[in-house]
Amino acid sequence: MTELEKELKVEDIKAAAGQMGCPVQKALYFVTEFLAGPMCGRCFPCAMGSYEARIRLGSLVAGSGSEDDLLALRRISADMVEASFCKKGKDTGKFILDWLDTGVYQEHVAGRCPDRKCAAMIEYRIVPGKCISCGECKDVCKDLAIHGEKKKPHKSGYLPFEIRQKRCTRCGNxxxxxxxxxxxxxxxxxTVGAGA
Ligand code: SF4
Ligand code: SF4
Ligand code: SF4
Incomplete structure (x- = not known):
């Protein structure tokens, strides 16, 4: 692959990352794809920085990120922007750094994905006071994560359906x-109230 082709590939990666809903997932995707393709390994700030950034961003997406990860990402991305040999490494560092300054990484350390895209930080829940026990949700759940019995005419005493969080894969069906x-x-x- 020529240098120009690699430059173009970075632009493709950036465009594909832009389609993702959560900025931390965008950055993780960008770095992962950069490592898999255009990153040539010729200079230390870019090569080592990208590897470490991928690990740190992965922790944020998995819900196990810490302040240490944020500090490390700031150091890594600043070094990449400053000292990478070529535009590809500088652009990757800038991509990480730009999102750092929005506060969204900090939200993930606090256990929140503002865009509600990171599975480790979201839950689907049934509001008991609204559920009419129709069973539609259970029918579409391929992971058998929904518990409940469909309401039948002339019978009473039905409990609202429930989602077993440990089985739920956050597919959203x-x-x-x-x-x-x-x-x-x-x-x-x-916390979600009965009538919420
Ligand atoms: S900055 Fe450029 S030269 Fe250095 S490792 Fe990254 S892609 Fe290779
Ligand atoms: S059973 Fe499921 S689909 Fe039907 S009302 Fe309750 S939550 Fe909604
Ligand atoms: S989000 Fe998907 S896996 Fe989770 S309860 Fe709903 S249908 Fe099932």
């Missing part, structure tokens, strides 16, 4: 089919 909007997508740390 259930929320699309609920006829009464009884399923909500919330921060995993949030």
């Amino acid at each position: 259930c929320i699309k089919v609920c006829p009464v909007e009884a399923i909500v997508l919330v921060d995993a740390k949030a």
